[in-house]
Amino acid sequence: MWDKEFLKRLIKLGTPIMFQNMFSVLGNSVTTFMTGLLGDLPIAAAGLNSQLYFILMLVQFGVSSGCSLFTAQFWGKKDRESILKTLGVSLILGLGVGIVFMLIALFLPRQFLSIFTQNAEVIAIATGLLRITGFSFLFTPVIFTYAFILRSTDQARLPLTASIVGVTLNILLGYALVFGKFGLPLMGVNGAAVSLLAARVAETLVLVWLVYRKKTPLAAPLKQIFSFDRPFVKRVLNRALPVITNELIWGLGITAYNAIFARLGVESYAAVAIRITVEDIVFVPFTGVTNACAIIVGNAIGSGGKDKAKGYVNQAIRITVMLGFIVGGLLFFSRGLILSYFNITETTRGLAMNILTVLAAVMWLRASNFVLFIGMMRAGGDTRFAWLMDVVALWGVGVPLALLGVFVLHLPVYYVYLLVMTEEALKFGISIWRYRSKRWIHDLVTV
Numbered sequence: 001m002w003d004k005e006f007l008k009r010l011i012k013l014g015t016p017i018m019f020q021n022m023f024s025v026l027g028n029s030v031t032t033f034m035t036g037l038l039g040d041l042p043i044a045a046a047g048l049n050s051q052l053y054f055i056l057m058l059v060q061f062g063v064s065s066g067c068s069l070f071t072a073q074f075w076g077k078k079d080r081e082s083i084l085k086t087l088g089v090s091l092i093l094g095l096g097v098g099i100v101f102m103l104i105a106l107f108l109p110r111q112f113l114s115i116f117t118q119n120a121e122v123i124a125i126a127t128g129l130l131r132i133t134g135f136s137f138l139f140t141p142v143i144f145t146y147a148f149i150l151r152s153t154d155q156a157r158l159p160l161t162a163s164i165v166g167v168t169l170n171i172l173l174g175y176a177l178v179f180g181k182f183g184l185p186l187m188g189v190n191g192a193a194v195s196l197l198a199a200r201v202a203e204t205l206v207l208v209w210l211v212y213r214k215k216t217p218l219a220a221p222l223k224q225i226f227s228f229d230r231p232f233v234k235r236v237l238n239r240a241l242p243v244i245t246n247e248l249i250w251g252l253g254i255t256a257y258n259a260i261f262a263r264l265g266v267e268s269y270a271a272v273a274i275r276i277t278v279e280d281i282v283f284v285p286f287t288g289v290t291n292a293c294a295i296i297v298g299n300a301i302g303s304g305g306k307d308k309a310k311g312y313v314n315q316a317i318r319i320t321v322m323l324g325f326i327v328g329g330l331l332f333f334s335r336g337l338i339l340s341y342f343n344i345t346e347t348t349r350g351l352a353m354n355i356l357t358v359l360a361a362v363m364w365l366r367a368s369n370f371v372l373f374i375g376m377m378r379a380g381g382d383t384r385f386a387w388l389m390d391v392v393a394l395w396g397v398g399v400p401l402a403l404l405g406v407f408v409l410h411l412p413v414y415y416v417y418l419l420v421m422t423e424e425a426l427k428f429g430i431s432i433w434r435y436r437s438k439r440w441i442h443d444l445v446t447v
């Protein structure tokens with residue numbers, strides 16, 4: 001019933017990935033809690049500021065995961081030369097995306113923020129934050145690219161080490177700057193942005209240094225990394241572009257959700273910002289399982305074990321469903337305690353309490369879709385089908401239901417969020433059908 005070798009590799013790969021995500025989320029969450037102590041306006045502004053980074057992160061996730069599905073299969077085939085070329089393609093794509101987003105943050109912040117709200121106070125605060133955090137968009141692609149490809153070559157501990165350094169700096173410097181401690185200036189919410197930028201720079205430097213210091217498979221001269229030719233780039237982009245555009249379109253959809261939620265008022269958007277922070281924390285175990293599953297499945301397909309790959313997905317889904325019910329239950333019973341740490345109005349607290357109840361109820365469903373989407377379809381190279389399913393569910397079901405709930409039915413934010421979760425139920429049914437068909441398995445490295 002259970003493959004012991006799979007479970008051992010899942011734990012070996014998933015544990016450092018889980019802890020890396022935990023530390024990363026912890027750093028972001030701590031600064032969110034800090035800004036939450038400053039009131040509703042700062043936390044709403046911080047939530048808006050994070051939207052551009054959120055879209056960048058999704059696109060970069062698409063670039064890195066789209067390229068790493070190749071490196072996982074190349075690693076299964078023991079083709080180091082092709083892994084290095086894929087690293088070069090991923091770095092160029094990622095940095096190009098990062099530059100575009102940095103320019104938006106520096107020169108068009110008000111135009112971007114006005115998509116979400118017309119509140120002048122919130123926009124003024126968030127604009128200042130974006131002009132600081134925008135510089136970090138140059139470092140995020142490097143962190144993502146090296147982290148994803150290191151994981152796919154069984155080097156998951158190095159990104160964890162770099163993440164610990166970055167998160168520690170983010171928390172300590174954020175505390176000092178937000179509240180004016182240790183002789184540093186009192187910067188309020190802007191202090192959180194400065195600490196985030198410093199943390200990204202430190203994490204990038206440490207990660208690249210470790211790659212060469214530990215003589216990993218990625219430790220090679222730049223000339224070798226960027227030695228790819230046009231046919232190789234075309235081969236990678238053929239599978240990676242659907243992933244990149246998928247993440248971009250999905251990110252725009254989530255941005256649309258948040259813009260719709262923001263129209264319900266500052267209290268509703270503050271509740272959504274709290275839900276996002278809490279969801280990032282409770283989702284940490286599932287990122288470990290999902291990313292480890294994707295690597296193991298990719299390795300299996302690259303080495304010719306297609307039946308093994310299907311069995312690995314089966315076990316990952318069962319683990320995720322069980323874990324989803326456990327985490328959802330813990331969230332439900334602890335949501336009051338969590339909200340006690342935020343300095344928010346009673347209206348915001350009531351909205352947040354209800355929206356966290358919905359999140360707890362659908363946790364197993366969201367986590368299962370994450371495994372099926374990333375750990376199965378993307379790992380198997382089924383990127384076009386994944387793109388089609390996600391886009392149709394998001395823009396054909398989720399966003400229209402959100403618009404209906406807010407502008408026609410005039411529902412409170414937590415009922416709108418519940419309506420949006422219909423999208424997840426649709427994707428789950430389609431993904432299970434795709435799993436059983438075996439059409440998601442594609443060998444990408446055999447020419």
